[in-house]
Every structure is written in C-alpha cells, then in structure tokens.
Amino acid sequence: MLSSVLNSERAIHVNNQIIRIFTKLRMMLTDHTEIRLEIEKIKKKSDNQNKNMEIVFKYLDELLEKQERPNPPRKRIGYKPDDL
Template sequence: MSQIIIPDEIITNKIYFIRGQKVMLDSDLAELYDVETKQLKRQVRRNMERFPEDFMFELTSVEYEILRSQIGTSSWGGTRYLPMAFTEQGVAMLSSVINSMTAIKVNIQIIRVFTKIREMLADNLSIKLEIEEIKKKISSQSKNIELVFSYLDELIDKKENTIERTKIGYKK
C-alpha cells in the first residue's frame, strides 16, 4: 500500500478556528482527497445522519465573508452554496462516505495532524500553568523581600533614634 505524503504544514494551514472549534472546509478537503467539492458535498448530504452539528456545520454568510477576507478571494472563485465546515470527528466520518483509497490515506494523515495540534495545545497549557506558578512564587518572594527590607529600615530607624547611654562596668 503506497503512502500519500502531504506536508503537515499544508494540512495545518487548511485548519481554521470557527465557532470555537478547529475545522476544515469542504473545498480544502475535496482538494486533499482529490475529488470535486460537489461530489464531497453530495456524499455528505446523502449521509446526513452521520454528520451531527458537532461533526459538521454550514458556515453562515457572515462567517464566510469574514473567512474570505482573512484568506483572500483570488483562489476561491464563486460558489453557489455556503461551505461546510468539518470538525475533527467530521473529518474522521468523511472516510466512511468517500470511498477512495486516496481519501482514506489522506484522512489518516489529517487525523494525525489534528492530534499533533491537540498535543501542542495541551503542552502549551501545561507550560502556561507552570509559568503562572512561577509568577506566584516570584510575587510571594518579592513581598517577602519587601517585608525584610521594611524590618531592616525599622531597625535602622530605632538604632538612629536611640540615645547613647553611658557604659556600665569596669573601666581600665
């Protein structure tokens, strides 16, 4: 079984953050799967029971315009229908409705990229938590150092304000 190699960067660049989710658009998936977008959409519409709202949703016209303005319109051309956006689970489900070896192989690669992104975000979160912990410690230490200096200032003030007493004891 030959391996289809698509650089991870190409797949990563086709993942968008819409409605708080990482998604891929139907046209990008069709291009990666080497099928026409209308064929992909047709297969999805024939199998809508496999694509609940958390697997796939159609962009609103406002979302589509915002996305077009971010990406640029030169390669998009005109479309009669709003794009479908597929979450990671939706992309996984696509392999069951698009019956081609290319789609299956590319799908495996896409799922691996989604997994890498998820792992990177988890690593990022743990690093942020560790940084917050360090900030708390530094803040606490700064307060402690300020407290030590204020005590030292008080001691210095007391020493300066004390009256010299005559020494008691034997004199030589």
C-alpha cells in the same frame, strides 16, 4: 469526511494526514495549557517572594533607623563615685 468514505490510496493517505494533524493540534493545546499553568505557578511564587522581600527591607529600614537614634544616657545603679 469524504476522505474517510472513499476507498482509494490517496483518500486513505489524506484521511491519515487529517487524523495526524488533529492529534498534533490536541497535543499542542495540552502542552500549552501545561506551560501556562506552570507559568502561573511561577508568578504566584514570585509574588510571594516579592512580599517577603518587602517585609525584610521594612525590618532592615527599622533597624537602621533605630541605630541612627542615639540611646538616652542610662542611669547608673550601684556604687556612684562622688565626681558624678
């Protein structure tokens, strides 16, 4: 406050420096919040992808189990030879 009241070259220089520092701080804070928001978006996307991957692996496991179990023999329809 004193640097803005005084009228010397040094006071003007100090006042300019203070204003520059506060503007840089404000810019840094806004930049960091933007980065933080972007990180949150990426986290949400990755959470959704993890859930989707779990579903895919679950279906793959079910298919593998289905292949491991042999199908019961099917009953023939139509013409049946005498030897069966």
